[in-house]
Amino acid sequence: RKEVEQDPGPFNVPEGATVAFNCTYSNSASQSFFWYRQDCRKEPKLLMSVYSSGNEDGRFTAQLNRASQYISLLIRDSKLSDSATYLCVVIGMDSSYKLIFGSGTRLLVRP
Amino acid sequence: EPEVTQTPSHQVTQMGQEVILRCVPISNHLYFYWYRQILGQKVEFLVSFYNNEISEKSEIFDDQFSVERPDGSNFTLKIRSTKLEDSAMYFCASSTGTGVSPLHFGNGTRLTVT
Numbered sequence: 600r601k602e603v604e605q606d607p608g609p610f611n612v613p614e615g616a617t618v619a620f621n622c623t624y625s626n627s628a629s630q631s632f633f634w635y636r637q638d639c640r641k642e643p644k645l646l647m648s649v650y651s652s653g654n655e656d657g658r659f660t661a662q663l664n665r666a667s668q669y670i671s672l673l674i675r676d677s678k679l680s681d682s683a684t685y686l687c688v689v690i691g692m693d694s695s696y697k698l699i700f701g702s703g704t705r706l707l708v709r710p
Numbered sequence: 711e712p713e714v715t716q717t718p719s720h721q722v723t724q725m726g727q728e729v730i731l732r733c734v735p736i737s738n739h740l741y742f743y744w745y746r747q748i749l750g751q752k753v754e755f756l757v758s759f760y761n762n763e764i765s766e767k768s769e770i771f772d773d774q775f776s777v778e779r780p781d782g783s784n785f786t787l788k789i790r791s792t793k794l795e796d797s798a799m800y801f802c803a804s805s806t807g808t809g810v811s812p813l814h815f816g817n818g819t820r821l822t823v824t
Contacts, residue, residue: 631810642801642815643753686753688812696741696807697766702752 600625603701605687611707616677620704622670622687631690634661634672636683637703643686646672677708712736716802716816723792724824731787731819733802739814741807742785744777746770746798747818753801759785760807792823 605622612618624632632649647654649661649670660673670687687701715734723729735742744756757767759777776788785804789796799820803813 633812635812637753640799640820642817644815645812648810648812690810696805696811697743697755697758698745698803698813699755700753 601701602626602699603687603689605701605704607702607704609705609707611709612677613709614677614679616708617673617675618677618706619674620672620685620687620706622672622701624668624670624687624689624699626689627665627668629689632663632670633688633690633698634659634670635686635688635700637686638683643688643700646685674706677706679708679710682706682708714802714804714814714816716800716819718819719817720820720822722822722824725794726791729789729792729821731789731800731802731821733785733787733816734783735785735802735804736814737783739804739806741765741805742777742779743803743805743813744787745801745803745815747801748795748798756787756800789821792821794823797821797823 603624634646635643636646637643647656649663653662658675662671684703684705686703689699717732742759747753755768757771758765774790778786799818801818802816805811805813
């Protein structure tokens with residue numbers, strides 16, 4: 600089983616739509632979770648951390664379900680500029696705090 | 711906002727040549743990383759570095775790879791004898807390493823091996 604799994608998409612949605620991405624992780628001891636955004640041929644950029652209680656940042660809502668080892672990202676009122684690949688990321692449970700990346704979910708927002 | 715900087719942005723080299731990729735991490739960060747991303751594939755961990763030594767490395771990071779922090783600010787990745795399959799984007803990252811802090815990435819070096 601992959602350490603972090605995501606649906607690769609692409610998700611093709613109209614502007615203004617609400618879209619949700621899911622991610623599962625295999626190591627139940629993982630403690631820290633993030634969503635990163637990656638534009639084509641650019642570096643990953645932190646979108647938001649994911650907290651146990653769930654958290655919201657503007658149009659973006661992240662949730663964590665530890666029992667199911669499942670993370671989600673909800674984007675409301677999609678903008679054209681939201682088109683990117685969204686990377687689910689888990690911090691490994693070792694001393695180096697390395698990030699383990701999912702393969703990413705590609706989002707295309709059309710006019 | 712402080713950022714991680716990488717040079718060069720693009721490096722073209724011939725197979726068998728040595729390359730050195732350079733990074734300047736954020737100044738108060740303690741953990742440093744190299745990742746790579748082959749075109750169309752996911753971001754893969756190569757190596758982490760803390761307290762002037764490698765703390766973890768992946769199976770990709772074989773004897774052809776080495777890292778160094780020669781002067782307290784630069785963090786370098788050396789590939790001793792490049793292969794075609796080393797062609798990828800190489801990202802440097804740094805963090806405070808608390809286990810809850812995310813990594814901050816540089817804008818990458820595109821390595822093309824011909």
